[in-house]
Amino acid sequence: MDLDPVIHAPVRLRIVTHLDTSLVDPDDEVTFPRLQRDLELTAGNLTTHLAKLEQAGYVATSKTFSGRKPVTYVRLTHEGRAAFHTYRSALLKLLGE
Template sequence: MAELDAVIHAPARLRVVATLATLGADDEITFPRLQQLLDMTAGNLSTHLRKLEDAGYVRQSKTHAGRKPVTYLALTPQGRRAFEDYTQALTGLLKGAGA
C-alpha cells in the first residue's frame, strides 16, 4: 500500500497543493490571490510554501509590476505528480486497498 506524502498531508499544505493543482500546467497565481482563496495569513502561507518549495513541489517566481513586487506561484511537474500519487494513495486507503 502506498504511503501518504507527509509534505502534502499537512492540512494547510494539502489545501495549497489542491488549489494550485486546479491551475493549468503553465498557469500561475499571485501570492495575494492564493492567500485570499485559502483565507490564510501571509506568514502562515509563506511557511507552508517554503516547505513545498523545499520538496520541489512549488515554484515561486518574483517580478515587478511597475515598482511593486509580485510573487507568482505554480506547481512544478514534480509537485503535480506528487499530488496525483497522494490522491491515488488516499483513494486506495479510503477504499481499503491493501487491507
C-alpha cells in the same frame, strides 16, 4: 502505503489541491495575494507552507515587479503535480474509494 507528509499536512493539502485544480496548464501561475485570499490564510502561514513545498520541489515561486511593486507568483511544478496525483490515489485507495 505512505502518505507524502509534505502534502498531507492539512494546510499544504489545501494549497496543493487548490493549485492542482485552479492551475491547469503547466505554465499557469497565481499571485501570492490571490492564493492567500482564495485559501483564507495569513501571509505568514502561506509563506511557511509554500517554503516547505518549494523545498520539496513541488511548487516554484518567481518575483517580478508591477511598476515599483514586487509581485510573487506561485506555480505547481511537474514534480509537484505528479506527487499530488500519487498521494491522492493512495489516499482514495485507503478510504476505499
